[in-house]
Structure formats: C-alpha cells, structure tokens
Amino acid sequence: MAEINTALIGKEYPPYAVTVERVKIKEFARAIGDLNPLYLDDRVGAASEWGDVIAPPTFAVTFRDETADTGALLRDLGTDISRILHGEQEFELFRPLQPGETYLCRARIVDIYQKTGRSGPMAFVIRETAIADRANEIVATMRHVTIIRL
C-alpha cells in the first residue's frame, strides 16, 4: 500500500453505547498494577465524593464496538493489524467514569496525513471519540493517533 485513502477524513462511525461494569474497572486497574482503593474498594468508593468507585484516567480506551473500533478503521483503510503502531493518545475528563453508567460514544476520523520517517513512509490517522452520559452531556473525550507503516 503506497497511498492512504484520505477520503475517509470526516467519516463518522455509528454511535455505540457502553455500560461500565464494576468488575471491568477493577480488572483494568489491576492489569496496570494500579491498586488505588478508589478503583478497587467499593466501601472506599461509597465513602468518597463520587459515591462509588471510579475508573482510572485511561479506562475509556476499553470502550469499543466492532463497527467503530480499530478493526473497523483497518477495514476502511485496507490495511492489517501488523502494520499499525500507536502514535499518540489524549484523554480529556470532565468527570470520572463510573460503574453502572451507560455512555454513548461517537467516533470520527478528524485527519489523515502521510510522512516519511526513519523506517519509511507512514500514514497518521487521527480519531476523536466523544463520550456522553444519558443526559447527553460530554463527560470525556479521547484523541487517538494511529500510525500505519505503509
């Protein structure tokens, strides 16, 4: 693949809903080795200003849907998973994500460009995901830069 399909810039993926499960928050925190009691201990969560446990700052990366995830992006671009690297990642959090809440995620491709690096030509694909609560208030956003080795 020598060229990347920049016609995908602006593409919006179908919105998808995610309900956060308590056990997934704990599994995620433990996988990082982050044993903060505000993630792991329900009693500490209940006594906190949040009223329950909260998710670690990077937890929203677990929000996936096969119609809107990296697999969908790879299908759109006609490339495969062995060609990609994670270039950059950003989270903006207006309040912590919490168990039992259902969030609506809207992902779109905001930019695609090509550059030639030390290891040859690469494409940069920038996706943004807005995460809203049931009241349609944005609680978090993610920005994800995927590098494709062309």
Added chain:
Amino acid sequence: MKYGKVYFDDVKVGDELPPLVKGPIQQIQLTRYAGASGDFNPIHQDDEFARAAGMSGVFAHGMLSMGFVAQALTDWAGAGTVRKLAVRFAALVRLKDVVTCRGRVLAKSSKDDVNLIELEVWAETQKAQKVVSGRATVALPTRA
C-alpha cells in the same frame, strides 16, 4: 505518602512528582492488559507474529505505559483529579524493561473555583530511553 492529599496551595512550579517505577515488564502483564483493555493485537503477545511484522519481537501496549503515567499522577494528586492527559509514544517498551514515570509542575491556574496544575510527564526505561512524553492537567482542592 502514597494516596496522600495534595493541596493546590502547597504545589510550586518546578515541583517534581515522586517517580513511579513499574516492571520489569513480563509477558503475562501484556496478556492481562490485552484482556482488560480489549486490545488483542498479537504483536504484543506472539513473538513470531511481531518478527514477521518487521519488529524485533513482542513489545508492550503504548496504553499500558500511559496507564503507568496516569498512576504516577494519581498516586500523587489522588484518583479522580486528572482532567487531561496527552502523550506521545516515543519508543517501544520491551519485555524485561523497567519503566520509570516522572513529572514536573509547569504552571498553576485558578478560575471559577477550579484550581488546575499543569505538568509535563514522561516515562523512561532503565536505559534512559524516553518511551512516553506528554502533558497532564490535574484539578486540586485548596486548603481554604
């Protein structure tokens, strides 16, 4: 003190985060992170696959290192304080690497009763190779 409370008033520009040392990275942690995050790219699990993809072997999910950096922040500032975390993955973290996460306060600001600390954050391996670099914003309580 781990999970101690940090007040906005007590933070000064130039202050450094207590370093957080993670690892050595083991395959089992990458497998566990794959399950927890849903990122099952075999490049983090299968050495043969990684080599066929032109890499020198399995390497860690960038998001795992970002999780370490987030932990360095919340160990210091408290869980639930992070408003923004933006990083670039500068180099690959490989098996057996020890990753040390660090940070330094760049600026303080207050507006509408929200007190923000901006930091530069980074992570480096035992070979002093920078693997993550970025910026973070945390909201802290005041003593008043």
